[in-house]
Amino acid sequence: MPLWVHPEQAEENVEFLENVECWNELEKIIKMQSGQDNIKKYELLFYYGAMYGAAAMPAERKSKIPGTLVEKEGIDYCIHGLMHIEERIPYVHENFSEIKEVVCETNLKRLFKLPNLIDQSRFDECKYVPLIDTARSFGMLYGKSFLYWAWAKFQGKEYREDMKCLQAQSAAENERLIMIIGDTPVYISDIRLPERLEHGYIESSIDDDYFERFCALRSLAHTDFIEKFAKSRGLKEAHGIYGLLHEPEIAYFLRYPEKAGEYKDKFKKCCFF
Numbered sequence: 001m002p003l004w005v006h007p008e009q010a011e012e013n014v015e016f017l018e019n020v021e022c023w024n025e026l027e028k029i030i031k032m033q034s035g036q037d038n039i040k041k042y043e044l045l046f047y048y049g050a051m052y053g054a055a056a057m058p059a060e061r062k063s064k065i066p067g068t069l070v071e072k073e074g075i076d077y078c079i080h081g082l083m084h085i086e087e088r089i090p091y092v093h094e095n096f097s098e099i100k101e102v103v104c105e106t107n108l109k110r111l112f113k114l115p116n117l118i119d120q121s122r123f124d125e126c127k128y129v130p131l132i133d134t135a136r137s138f139g140m141l142y143g144k145s146f147l148y149w150a151w152a153k154f155q156g157k158e159y160r161e162d163m164k165c166l167q168a169q170s171a172a173e174n175e176r177l178i179m180i181i182g183d184t185p186v187y188i189s190d191i192r193l194p195e196r197l198e199h200g201y202i203e204s205s206i207d208d209d210y211f212e213r214f215c216a217l218r219s220l221a222h223t224d225f226i227e228k229f230a231k232s233r234g235l236k237e238a239h240g241i242y243g244l245l246h247e248p249e250i251a252y253f254l255r256y257p258e259k260a261g262e263y264k265d266k267f268k269k270c271c272f273f
Contacts, residue, residue: 003047003179010051010181017052017193023200041212042245045201049191049248050178057192065095065239066176068189068247070254075230076237077254081188081247083175089113096239103226104241117241120225128217128267175244191248199259202252206263219249220263226250 020026030044031037063069067080082088092112096102102117106125109117176187193201205212222242230238242250253260 002174002177002185005051005179005181007182010055013048013051014055017048017197018056020197023197023204026197026200027204041201041205041208045193045248046178046188046191049193050186051181052194053190053192054181054184054186057190063189066187066189067239068191068251070251072227072254072257075235077226077230078237078239079226079247079250079254080239080241081176081244082241084108084111084243086111092241096241099239101229101233102239102241103229105222105243105246108241112241118229120222124225125218125221127221128264129214129221130267188244188247198252199256202249202259202263205249215245216249217263217267219246220253220260220267222246223250223253223260224264227254 017026020029026048027039027041027044031039061069061071063076063078063080065078065080067078070077070079082092089112092114097114097116100116102114104112104117104119106120106122109119176189177185178188178191179186192198202216205216207213219242222240226238226240229235240250
């Protein structure tokens with residue numbers, strides 16, 4: 001079940017975010033107050049980003065298919081986060097089969113079995129990732145879908161096979177629902193933070209932990225791929241399907257091309273590829 005948050009609590013947290021100096025300070029305060037040192041960055045991003053996005057950001061145009069829409073240089077980029085499980089196949093076919101071409105994360109074309117999907121190669125996806133991070137992270141990923149496990153953990157559920165019996169359409173919509181503020185649903189596409197905290201979140205992810213760096217730098221490569229795809233075909237609207245946790249990161253790199261450029265320059269010099 002999604003989190004339910006009282007509107008007054010959301011307002012207090014928005015005020016807190018407006019006054020906290022940087023992302024590292026936010027992590028330090030929350031860990032100290034909760035007494036938990038193992039809180040993940042994405043848990044804080046989703047929790048506080050949902051409240052800030054719902055309360056403090058102006059209404060934006062929405063993607064016609066659930067996802068984050070970012071307009072850049074006259075192109076609408078529609079970033080769709082989904083769990084990597086077979087039960088999403090009907091949802092993907094229903095929503096994306098009429099679009100001429102849709103880019104996707106590595107291996108999702110094989111999973112979702114839709115001929116109009118164009119999957120990014122593993123080589124290109126990891127082009128900014130240091131080799132040691134790639135090796136350690138893939139060792140962690142084999143045997144289970146990490147993104148499914150991580151999202152289930154965020155919602156307070158154990159990874160269970162019986163979750164697969166959920167109806168594909170409703171499950172795909174519900175997995176994007178982060179919380180309900182009062183009676184207002186808030187989705188992954190609503191996530192926002194004050195700009196300094198958005199920068200701090202990405203910087204902390206890249207600098208701190210090898211797996212979080214692995215995910216963030218793959219999001220950077222996904223951003224490259226969908227931009228080149230859209231521009232090479234003269235598209236006004238481009239759709240991409242990725243794991244849930246990639247969605248806010250790809251949206252970030254689209255919104256802040258100068259930061260994306262900094263990380264590209266930094267990591268193209270140190271990665272194996």
